[in-house]
Amino acid sequence: MLWVSWLLVLACYGWFVGGAMGNGPLIGHDEFIHARVPWRVLGLLWLGGGLGLAVLAKRRTLLSATSFGLQVLLVGFFSSYFLQDSFLPDHAVALKVGEAFPSYALLDQDEIVHSSTSNEPREPALYIFYRGDW
Amino acid sequence: MSVDPPATSRRLRDRLGARFTFLSDPGGLLLDALNIRHRGANEGSDIAFPTAILVDRWGSARWIYESETYRQRAEPETIFAAIRAMNTR
Structure with a gap:
């Protein structure tokens, strides 16, 4: 049962790394991108941790205690990461379809100024706001 | 568009081989105009929703x-x- 608990926890780690790399091998990239909360992977993770606890309850050895301690760290980290990132604070974009995009003058990656005013014809554009490189 | 400075965006552009424009809004002026500033979300720094x-x-x-x-x-x-x-x- 100890090995099964580790298999579940490590499978979730593999899903996480695979999903981040764009080729999730176990549950798939889709859930990584589309699901607000990846309950399937969290369920497997918590099941793995629960089995680790069951092993510890059954056999109070140094191995099972160390194993469960490590699992608590991994399960805690992934649970915190996924749940924290799954719920952004309430907010609403202060712009509605049909309204003018705000004027701006900003530098691009080559430090060239790009500017736009509300009433000026321009090329259609798609603005994607992302968190930045990390 | 992000709060990253141009040099960071340039490195990201080069790494991705992207051909689109990376605009830098380090002060978050456009983020405020659109109400999409997420305060303290990146190790205490503000980023965009x-x-x-x-x-x-x-x-x-x-x-x-x-x-x-x-x-x-x-x-x-x-x-x-x-x-x-x-x-x-």
Whole structure:
């Protein structure tokens, strides 16, 4: 049962790394991108941790205690990461379809100024706001 | 568009081999104008809520995408559909 608990926890780690790399091998990239909360992977993770606890309850050895301690760290980290990132604070974009995009003058990656005013014809554009490189 | 300085965006552009423009808004002026500043979300620093906005040649928003989580993105198919819809009007 100890090995099964580790298999579940490590499978979730593999899903996480695979999903981040764009080729999730176990549950798939889709859930990584589309699901607000990846309950399937969290369920497997918590099941793995629960089995680790069951092993510890059954056999109070140094191995099972160390194993469960490590699992608590991994399960805690992934649970915190996924749940924290799954719920952004309430907010609403202060712009509605049909309204003018705000004027701006900003530098691009080559430090060239790009500017736009509300009433000026321009090329259609798609603005994607992302968190930045990390 | 992000709060990253141009040098960081340049490194990201080079790493990705991207051909689109990376605009830098380190002060978050546009984030405030759009109410998409997420305060303290990046190790205490402010970043943008994941958002995508399609703007037509007259400067009007024609399609807006707001995400509920950082892992959720506007899919290419959805974006292309919005562009097609804008072009057919």
